[in-house]
Amino acid sequence: MARRTKEDALATRERLLDAAELLFQAQGVSRTTLQQIAQAAGATRGAVYWHFEDKADLFNAMMDRVTLPLEAANRAGLRATHADEPLLGVQQTLDAALRLISTDLRARRVIDIATRKIEYTDEMAAVVQRHLASRRTFLSDLEHALNAAARLAGRQLVLPVAMAAQGLHSLVGGLIEDWLLEPEAFDLVEAGRNLLLVYLTGLGLGPQCEGLAGAAAKQRAGKSARAGLK
Numbered sequence: 462m463a464r465r466t467k468e469d470a471l472a473t474r475e476r477l478l479d480a481a482e483l484l485f486q487a488q489g490v491s492r493t494t495l496q497q498i499a500q501a502a503g504a505t506r507g508a509v510y511w512h513f514e515d516k517a518d519l520f521n522a523m524m525d526r527v528t529l530p531l532e533a534a535n536r537a538g539l540r541a542t543h544a545d546e547p548l549l550g551v552q553q554t555l556d557a558a559l560r561l562i563s564t565d566l567r568a569r570r571v572i573d574i575a576t577r578k579i580e581y582t583d584e585m586a587a588v589v590q591r592h593l594a595s596r597r598t599f600l601s602d603l604e605h606a607l608n609a610a611a612r613l614a615g616r617q618l619v620l621p622v623a624m625a626a627q628g629l630h631s632l633v634g635g636l637i638e639d640w641l642l643e644p645e646a647f648d649l650v651e652a653g654r655n656l657l658l659v660y661l662t663g664l665g666l667g668p669q670c671e672g673l674a675g676a677a678a679k680q681r682a683g684k685s686a687r688a689g690l691k
Contacts, residue, residue, distance in 0.1 A: 473508055474522075476504065477508070477509060477519070480498050481520070481523050482570055485579075486570055486578055489578045489580075516585070517585050521588060521591055523574075526571075527572075539551060539602035539605070547613055548661060548669050551606050552654065555653050559637070562640075562649065563648075572637065573641050576637065603626035603629060604623060607626060614665070616666070618665055636649070658670055661673070
């Protein structure tokens with residue numbers, strides 16, 4: 462009986478998160494109430510507060526289902542950079558993130574909500590803190606990778622490393638937002654690879670980008686070959 466009760470509670474929690482995803486995307490976070498989420502999930506408002514402290518806690522739990530595994534992969538990818546290929550982790554991390562967004566419907570929906578359907582009001586302070594913590598960790602790892610690549614190349618970046626990392630972070634974020642507006646407009650993963658190559662070359666890391674350029678060319682060739690078979 463205790464096991465059945467626990468399974469029922471977990472099922473209710475998942476229904477609440479599913480309902481929140483759909484409502485947040487359809488009408489925005491600020492315009493969605495906990496009562497509406499409860500009704501859509503076939504639960505009571507009390508059930509919402511049993512599982513979540515408030516809307517921010519529910520929002521972060523919704524994010525956890527998609528982005529926590531991705532955030533862990535990002536950190537692992539950037540920190541596992543090989544000593545002789547310090548930019549490889551950056552490319553692999555970017556590829557993994559963009560591929561997930563472009564192929565996984567839930568990931569796409571949650572990223573869309575997190576970037577375009579939320580207002581950072583006082584009510585959502587916990588969400589802001591989570592966003593800032595994730596951003597700071599990612600920027601720190603980017604700085605480490607860029608510094609390692611510059612040392613290997615025996616060159617100095619054309620920008621301070623903190624600014625270079627921020628620029629790359631902004632480039633990727635802007636690319637994702639543009640793609641979410643019109644997913645059919647371009648291939649997200651291919652665009653990410655090519656823009657990464659151009660950006661890193663502009664920073665003065667051209668000699669370290671040969672492997673990345675080869676990977677991008679191989680991807681384009683494979684895509685052309687698949688298109689020819691259709």
